[in-house]
Structures are given as C-alpha cells and as structure tokens.
Amino acid sequence: MPPDADPLAPLMVRLDDLWQTLQGWLVSPAAWSQFALLVAAFLLAVLLTRRLLPAVRRGLSPRDEATGPLARLRRFALGALPLVLPLLAYGLTALGEGLTRAAFGEGEVIAFGKRVFLFLAARVLVREVLKDPFLRLMGRYVLVPMAALYALGILDEITEWLDTSRVDLGNISFSALALVRGVIAGALLFWCGTWSNRQSSSYIKAQAELRPATRELAVKASEVAIFGAAFLLLMSIMGIDLTAVAVLGGAIGVGVGLGLQQIAANFVSGIILLLEGQTTVGDYVELDDGSAGTIIRMTARACIIETVDGRWVVVPNDNFITSRVVNYSDAGKAHRYSAQFSVSYDTDINRVPALVEQAVGALPFVLAEPGGPSCELNAFGESSVDFEVEYWVNGIEDVTDDYRSKVLFCIWNALKAGGVEMPYPHRVVELRQPVASA
Known part of the structure; x- marks a missing residue:
C-alpha cells in the first residue's frame, strides 16, 4: 500500500459493495427464494428445539445432592441449552446453503443469514449462558461486536487494516x-x-x-x-x-x-523458609526483637504473625534468616516449664517437695516422661523459704500462662491441705530511745 493511500479506502469500498448487494437482493427472485429457505430453516429449528429440549433437560438434570465433576458438567450443559436454537438454525442454514450452491450456483443471501444466526448465538451466549462478570464483559464488548462485523462481511477488511498499521516502541515493533x-x-x-x-x-x-x-x-x-x-x-x-x-x-x-535488593532478599528468604520447613504456618515463634505470635500466613515478601492479643505483625522473611528465631511449635516434643512459690520459715521444709510433686504430677497435662515434677529449694528469702517446681508438658505453653496458673492453684491447694503455712512479710521495728511517758 502506498504511504499516502487512505488505509480505510478498502473498507469503504467494501461497505459500498455491501450496500449495492443489499439493493440487488431486494429485486432478485433468487434472493427471495433464499430468504424463504432461510425462514424455513429457522422455523424448523424452532420446531426441533421445542420437541427436543424437554427430553434433553430431563436427561441432563442431576440429582440435587450430587456434587461431583459429572454433576457440575451436567449443570453447565443445562445452562448452555439457550444456545440450541441459534446453533441449530445455523446448522440447518449451512446445510441449506450447501444445497442451494450445488443446485443453483449461488447462495449469498442464505450465507448472510447463516452469519446472522451466529451473531444471535453470540448474543445469547453473553446474555444467558455466561455467568462470570469478566467473561460477560469480554463477550459484550469483544465477542458480540466481532460477530456483528462477521455477519456484515467486513471483518476481514478491518483485520487487514489493523494489520497494516504499525506500532513501534524502541526495538519492539508490532x-x-x-x-x-x-x-x-x-x-x-x-x-x-x-x-x-x-x-x-x-x-x-x-x-x-x-x-x-x-x-x-x-x-x-x-x-x-x-x-x-x-x-x-x-x-x-x-x-x-x-x-x-x-x-x-x-x-x-x-x-x-x-x-530492590531488600525485596529480592525477602523473596529468596521466603523460598528458603519454604524449602527448609523449619518455620511454617501455625508455628509459634519469638524473634530477637521480642515479637512473638503464631504464623498465620507466609507470602513471597513477609510472614504475618498474630499475637496473643489479636494484632497482626508483618515480619519480612529476611528476619527469619539473618536473626535468631525461637520456634516453640516442635510437634510431638515435650517442653519444660517452672513455677515459683514460697512457704513460711515455721514450716518443715522437708515435707514440701513430696507434697508438691505428688499434687502437680496428678494434673492431666503434666508428663511423667522425660521426667516427672521436680520440686527444688530455690532460696532463703527475707520472709519466706522460696521453692521452684519444674514440670513437662506436650507442645508449647499457652501464652496466657494457662498451664502455670493451673499449677499454682494446685500448689496452693496442696499446701493448704498439708497444713503448710504460706508466708507474709515480717518487719522488726527497733526503737533506739525510750518513749517518753505522758
């Protein structure tokens, strides 16, 4: 095409030819006979559709409780039944076009009708079959206009014109x-x-x-x-x-x-975390900066940790690689915890370990292996003798100190039942000078 030529000229010529053709059809007996065949094909399609659709619906309808892949496929086929009429009319028209061209050597009118039925099928597809909003949008603004251009017979000209127009972006040309x-x-x-x-x-x-x-x-x-x-x-x-x-x-x-070094580092760190599997979704972790919580999501850039008070903390993946991380969620492993308590100096402290160990060992969550409860003398305080009991439980301790609370209640009840006095502060006041008499 010469550089100064109008790129739309072939399209305008094609539209003019189409208008002349339509005018010729209005006065042509052969064209009217093809119109009659077109109408007959459409009426036959309507008749066949009314006869066939009830049986097809009964055959395709799945049971209400069915949820398998075959049931979903049958429901999809039921939703596509509105396409039967235009597609059946298209098929009958195509058959009529072949017979007309074989008998009379022409069939432009019936070919035009065939393309119109295809356009109607596109409209039915968009309006009644497609349920996804995006697909309906694409059908409304892409499929239906293309079907309309194809029905008018000018789709090839528009395609050729678009193909001759070039767009250059640096070294890329299309x-x-x-x-x-x-x-x-x-x-x-x-x-x-x-x-x-x-x-x-x-x-x-x-x-x-x-x-x-x-x-x-x-x-x-x-x-x-x-x-x-x-x-x-x-x-x-x-x-x-x-x-x-x-x-x-x-x-x-x-x-x-x-x-973008940091973003790339976080992305690579995320892949390493997933490959190693040492930290994953559901783990309770504690970072060097004191952040602690349960990992609820791992993305390409960061991990999202939910703290005990319900707050979400976004921690870059790089932190899990370059800093110390304590992971409490070793499934199937026991962890040791401790609880401190005190008794009065008037108590026979030799009785305390046996009382406390027996009471704590009876708690359902306290393990006998790898070691049962162990009560040890911790220190001699100002007003009390201080003890500490160590015990093992499965998994991680609840961050709200649920285990420790139950253990302390148990210790209190055991000491009270054993007659062991709990301490309270003692203060001795010494008066350097006698108090003057009144």
Whole structure:
C-alpha cells in the first residue's frame, strides 16, 4: 500500500459493495427464494428445539445432592441449552446453503443469514449462558461486536487494516492488530491464570499428607509457572520477539540489583523458609526483637504473625534468616516449664517437695516422661523459704500462662491441705530511745 493511500479506502469500498448487494437482493427472485429457505430453516429449528429440549433437560438434570465433576458438567450443559436454537438454525442454514450452491450456483443471501444466526448465538451466549462478570464483559464488548462485523462481511477488511498499521516502541515493533489481539488475549489469559491458580491452590491445600511448608511452596511454584507460561504465550500471540524482552529483563535485573535488593532478599528468604520447613504456618515463634505470635500466613515478601492479643505483625522473611528465631511449635516434643512459690520459715521444709510433686504430677497435662515434677529449694528469702517446681508438658505453653496458673492453684491447694503455712512479710521495728511517758 502506498504511504499516502487512505488505509480505510478498502473498507469503504467494501461497505459500498455491501450496500449495492443489499439493493440487488431486494429485486432478485433468487434472493427471495433464499430468504424463504432461510425462514424455513429457522422455523424448523424452532420446531426441533421445542420437541427436543424437554427430553434433553430431563436427561441432563442431576440429582440435587450430587456434587461431583459429572454433576457440575451436567449443570453447565443445562445452562448452555439457550444456545440450541441459534446453533441449530445455523446448522440447518449451512446445510441449506450447501444445497442451494450445488443446485443453483449461488447462495449469498442464505450465507448472510447463516452469519446472522451466529451473531444471535453470540448474543445469547453473553446474555444467558455466561455467568462470570469478566467473561460477560469480554463477550459484550469483544465477542458480540466481532460477530456483528462477521455477519456484515467486513471483518476481514478491518483485520487487514489493523494489520497494516504499525506500532513501534524502541526495538519492539508490532501491528495494531497484534496490540488489539494482545489486549484481548492478555485479559483472557489473566482470567484463565487466576482461575487456574485458584483451582490448583485449593487442590494442593487439600492434600493433608503434605507438610504445610511443602503445600505453601507448591502453591507458589504453581502460581509462578501458570503466570510465567501465560506471559510467554501472550508474547507469542502479540508477535513480540523474545530477544527484545530479554533486553528489558536485563534492565529489570539491574534495577533489582540497585534499588530492590531488600525485596529480592525477602523473596529468596521466603523460598528458603519454604524449602527448609523449619518455620511454617501455625508455628509459634519469638524473634530477637521480642515479637512473638503464631504464623498465620507466609507470602513471597513477609510472614504475618498474630499475637496473643489479636494484632497482626508483618515480619519480612529476611528476619527469619539473618536473626535468631525461637520456634516453640516442635510437634510431638515435650517442653519444660517452672513455677515459683514460697512457704513460711515455721514450716518443715522437708515435707514440701513430696507434697508438691505428688499434687502437680496428678494434673492431666503434666508428663511423667522425660521426667516427672521436680520440686527444688530455690532460696532463703527475707520472709519466706522460696521453692521452684519444674514440670513437662506436650507442645508449647499457652501464652496466657494457662498451664502455670493451673499449677499454682494446685500448689496452693496442696499446701493448704498439708497444713503448710504460706508466708507474709515480717518487719522488726527497733526503737533506739525510750518513749517518753505522758
């Protein structure tokens, strides 16, 4: 095409030819006979649809309690039944077009009607079949206009015009058609990627035999694979040379090295945490800065910790690699805790260990192995003799000191029952001078 030529000229010529063709159909007996065949095909499609649809609905309807893949497929097929009429009319019209062209050598009118039925099928699909808001939006503004252009017979001309228009961005060059196709394909690929990611994530998280860290790593790996494949497919659809994308990737790499080091470090640290599995969702951890809580979520950049008072603390993944972290959630391992108490100096302290050890050992959560309760003399205080009892429990202690509270109640009751006096402060006041008499 010459540089000074109007790119829309072929389209205008095609529209003028279409108008002339329509005028010719109005006075042509052959065209009217094809119109009659078109109407007959539509009426036959209506008759067949009314006869077939009730039986098809009965055959496809699943039981109300059915929830399996086959039941979902049958429900989807039921939702697509409104397409039967326009598609059946399209098929009968296509058959009529073949017979007309074989008998009379022409069939432009019936071919136009066939394309119109395809346009009606697109409208029914968008209005009655598609339920997802995004797909309905794409159908309303992409599928239906394209079907309308195809019905008018000018879709090829518009496609050719878009293909001749070029868009240059540095070393990357592509046509306007590739841009439009890329926008549409990109939107659809993003929707498909999001849907696939949800499905794969739900499936992976349902595998109870996998460790939580393994499930999280598998979810993130599938997400990267899905959207990476979608990006490469989109580049191929748009016709963009991947070597140009490699240059852009190098520039991004330099940007990461200069300004996004911390983000990259957190991302790599998150992968290391998931691979090692030493810290995972559900663990109760304590960091060097005193932050403590249960990990409720692990993302590519940070871990979210829920404290005992319900607050969420976002901790960068790098902190778990470069600083000391205490993980209390070693499943199946016992932990030792202690509780302090005091008795009066008037008490026979030799009786105290046996009383306390027997009482604490009777608590249901206190373990006999790796060692039962051990009561030890701790110190001689100003007003009391101080003891400490050590005991073992499974898992981590509740951060609200639930175990310690129960142990202290038990010690109090045991000492009271054994006649052991609890101390109270004693103070001796010495008067240096006699008090003057009144």
